[in-house]
Amino acid sequence: MLSILDRHAIGQLLRTKGVDAWGVAANTPRLPLAPDYAIAISLIMRVDQLVVRGLRHGPTEDYYEEYLRLNLALDDATGTLVDVLRVHGHAAERIAATGADSGNGNQPFPHKTAATSAGLGWIGKTALLVSPRFGPAVRLATVFTDLDLPVGDAIVESRCEECRACVDACPAGCGRDVQWRAGMARDDLFDAAACRHQMTLFGNVDAQICGICIAACPYTRPH
Ligand code: B12
Structure with missing residues (x-):
């Protein structure tokens, strides 16, 4: 049990849960679709680099397994963080990695909103969060709380500049x-409709996923 719950202690906890990066965003004024807590904690887990390399022409079984693994790992991390916050007397609520179970009807809170607001990256030209460390090869989750934490500097515009690698790589022209x-x-x-349709066209994986835009991004490649 953590005796003092501060940024350092939360960082330690999240590291033990396999979180690769995290940040804190102010949720006042309230972000679109966000529940009513002052703070949003954004969590990032990186997609395995070897798996990403296999995605240049479409999804693979390995990617689907990685996708499921990361969703479970993120939900485990956010679940534990919520439990710890509550034990310390704070209100907390998590938004699951995927799905529409945020308590806001059918529209989930978009994890990317918390991530950019926490300064963890920007939105690229195919609408993915681009982390300067990992590119878009990340999965995200969010925890809302009333614990007072120092917030990061929000990133409010794209840093993709002239690059159009993901735009050119997308088979659906999304x-x-x-x-x-x-x-915006x-x-x-x-x-998004063209993206959704494209994901029904891949016959080799029994899931609606893609990932070509993730593999195309220069920030995804190791440097
Ligand atoms: C529905 C959904 C889809 C739909 C619609 C996609 C879409 N972009 O809306 C479909 C089925 C097409 C889809 C496809 C994919 N998805 Co999807 N999807 C979701 C889901 C469950 C909800 C997203 C949603 O409806 N958002 C509503 C729209 C309006 O918001 P948004 O586009 O997600 O985000 C916008 C806001 O955040 C806003 N924004 C950003 N910063 C700020 C700051 C402020 C102040 C404001 C006001 C707004 C703002 O800009 C963003 C871009 O438009 C999320 C999980 C989640 N809860 O976030 C995953 C999620 C977005 N998907 C993800 C992924 C990886 C994919 C795929 C690669 C599939 C795959 N795994 O193979 C593709 C690629 C799609 C793409 N290039 O964007 C990841 C994105 C990771 C990343 N690096 O960004 C998420 C976050 C899941 C996760 N837990 O990591 N997806």
């Missing part, structure tokens, strides 16, 4: 080659 700014409507950036 990216519109637009530079993201915080608050997703449709101005990205065609």
Whole structure:
């Protein structure tokens, strides 16, 4: 049991849970679709690099396994963090890695909103969170709480500049080659319906996933 719950203690806890990066965002004023807590903690787990390399032409079984593994690991990390926050007398609620169980009807809180607001990255040209350390090869989850923590500097615009690697790689042409700014409507950036349809076309994996845009990003490659 952690005796003092501060940024350092939370960092230690999250490391033991396999979290690769995390940050804190202010949730006042309330972020779109967010529950009513002052603080959002954004968690990142990196997708295995070897698995990402196999994604250049479409999804693989290995990627699907990794996707499931990361969703479970993220949900374990957020579940533990919520438990620890509550034991210390704080209100806390987690948003699951995937699915629509945020308590906001059918629309989940978008994890990317907390991640950019915490300064963990920006939104790229195919609407993914691009971490400067890991590229878009990450999965995300979020915990909301009333614990007072120092917040990160929000990133409010894209750093992709002229790069259009993900736009050119996408077989469905989902990216519109637009530079993201915080608050921009997703449709101005990205065609989610075309992405969703494309994911039904891959016959080799029994799941609706893709990942070509993740593999295409120069930030994904090890440097
Ligand atoms: C529904 C869904 C889909 C749908 C729709 C995609 C979409 N972009 O909306 C479909 C089925 C098409 C899809 C596809 C994929 N998805 Co998906 N999906 C989700 C899910 C469950 C909900 C997303 C949603 O509906 N959001 C509503 C829209 C409006 O928001 P958004 O586009 O997600 O995010 C916007 C806001 O965050 C806003 N924003 C960002 N910063 C800020 C700051 C401020 C202040 C404001 C106001 C707004 C703002 O800009 C973002 C971009 O438009 C999330 C999990 C979650 N709860 O976030 C995963 C999630 C977005 N998916 C993810 C992934 C990886 C994928 C796929 C690669 C599939 C795969 N695993 O193979 C593809 C690629 C899609 C792509 N290039 O964007 C990851 C993204 C990781 C990352 N690096 O960004 C998520 C976060 C899951 C996770 N736990 O990691 N997905």
